[in-house]
Amino acid sequence: MRRVMASAPAEEAPVVPEEQSRPKLRTEFAFELPRGYVDDAGKVHHSGVMRLATARDELVPLRDDRVRENSAFLTVVLLARVITRIGDVTDVHAGVIENLFASDLAFLQDMYRRINSEGHTRAGVACPECGHEFVVDVAGGRLGES
Numbered sequence: 271m272r273r274v275m276a277s278a279p280a281e282e283a284p285v286v287p288e289e290q291s292r293p294k295l296r297t298e299f300a301f302e303l304p305r306g307y308v309d310d311a312g313k314v315h316h317s318g319v320m321r322l323a324t325a326r327d328e329l330v331p332l333r334d335d336r337v338r339e340n341s342a343f344l345t346v347v348l349l350a351r352v353i354t355r356i357g358d359v360t361d362v363h364a365g366v367i368e369n370l371f372a373s374d375l376a377f378l379q380d381m382y383r384r385i386n387s388e389g390h391t392r393a394g395v396a397c398p399e400c401g402h403e404f405v406v407d408v409a410g411g412r413l414g415e416s
Contacts, residue, residue: 297322298354299385301378305371307356315357320349320378323386327351336364349378 298321306314331337331347343364350364359366367375396403 318356
């Protein structure tokens with residue numbers, strides 16, 4: 271005689287549309303350089319785009335001879351990998367990053383840290399006059415833009 275085992279009905283998980291369960295992943299972030307990149311022709315470029323870094327972006331520079339000789343060069347190589355555009359310049363390489371003003375380099379380093387560690391470009395600040403605290407977007411959006 272053959273036994274037939276009845277299986278218990280499977281519990282059905284509630285169906286949640288993908289769009290409702292997760293916010294859309296933002297992978298590119300626009301920015302405005304405080305001073306601007308001056309190209310070989312003397313044109314100043316202010317706006318640009320940085321994308322999220324991948325694990326590969328952080329690992330590949332470690333094999334770069336320039337980084338091996340001088341660990342401070344890591345920032346230059348890493349930013350050159352994740353910045354996709356500065357003004358009209360779409361071929362962003364280490365030479366472009368090396369020619370940024372120090373204040374622009376510091377701005378981009380901070381932005382890189384924010385978008386890759388914290389997931390956003392917002393920073394909490396306080397008014398030096400009255401002490402009122404508020405949040406600003408350090409990516410450099412213009413007044414009235416969201």
